[in-house]
Amino acid sequence: MFDTKIRVAAACAALALAGTYATAADVDYTKMTPQELAEYLIFEAKGYKFDAQVQTEGATAKDRLVQDELQKVCTETRNKPSPEQAAKISAAARESIKYPEGDIKLGDWKKGRELAWSGFGYRLDPNFDDHKKSAPGANCYNCHEFAGDRQGGTIGPSLRNYGKLRGTEQPVLKLAYGIIYNAHSMFPCTRMPRQGAKGLLTEAQILDVMAYLFDPESPVNKE
């Protein structure tokens, strides 16, 4: 009787703790593999605020931490998939690409330039990006250089003179569209986000960004 009371009290205390602060009370971290412990810290020990507001309706903050097949393989191989894994990844990525109907027609390079520059979108608390106030950008400049007008990052290759060097034949445009839509189709386990496959950019937005890359009038091709 007395015993039960104590146990109930202890259980309540544990619950109260779990609600506010991560606790290792009942699990032995040293008995887990590093992978198991990492998953535990993320999903069980409340390492991230899963109740944070997100932009996508019907989705949760927790969803963002659940890995899909591609993320798993690229994590396990530290972005160096075996030839077999790489073949599977690029096949699945090609499969994911939805091309525009008919010929690819470039959009508006000025809109594309602003999209490429904008790093807005999908960031959560403590500084939530409200997509109702402003549409998400494409983040390209973070990693790429485009032209001399604005300083771009160096994580990805420079895209200066992109169209001038390649021309604007349909196969060239199709290739570029595929890379922006899902770059793993060409470069398995690349660090580039899957702009189309993950629904980050619409078809029209991808065509605007492509105009920035290919349009002879775009600053990218004017140097």
Place this chain on the structure above:
Amino acid sequence: MLRKLLVAVPLAAAMAGPASAGPSDDPAAVLQALIDSTSSYYLTQSEQNLMMMPDNPALWSLEEGEALFKTPRGPKNVSLEGCDFGKGPGVLEGAYVELPRYFKDTGKVMDLGNRLIHCMKTLQGFPADDPAVKEIHGSKSDHMKLQTYIAAQSNGMPWNPPMDHPLEKAMRDAGEVVFYRRSGPFDFNCAACHGEPGKRVRASVLPYAQDPKEWTKAISWPAFRVGQDNTRSSQHRLRECIWQMRYPPIVAGSDLSIALLSYWTELARGQPAIIPDMKR
């Protein structure tokens, strides 16, 4: 004026440099010695910050922190001088470069922030929701003042997180997994931006995680963030990168955050801490 403060910091007179056994009183000298020993655009990217180091506004945090540390406070009206940061009650010299570490009294691996909270609650009797305990960000918070003072007592000393207890190893190894784990809408992991030397995100030069001489500056917090006009902590930097990654916010002090800090400290092992530092 601020130069005087620096000299007033009660530290051993050891000179800066990776080999020094005790702390140094001059973060700028520690950084300069590093710069001279390697070639890194990350270390030298802001000439202005280098020049400003002697007048680093974080030195005010440090000074205020020293006073707070020594003042009897909280319901129990005692100072933090009896707090054990891993090297015995009241021992601050070299304590920060050995964090996170395992603490027997809590059975947990803790970072400086968690340890401070622990002592504020147990030693000083502060309730968990007192602003002293709860407000962890910004130059005005007790936390940032105290953390800057305590961490500065390790300036110039090599990072040396203990790996004697199995929990310390478990946390570090889980932290490594998290560092490389790709997820989120952009498929990012930490290595996406810190996995190659000499890269930039727009104009920001990124520290390379596998270069201990760059990484020691990267993890040298508290630092004054010029762009934010505030003294900031490791936990704050972590929160910012996680935000850029489009992840849900990380819980400061959670075991997940400690695991990441354990791994990132391991990556700088042997290189001298620069505290307080200045960053963009």
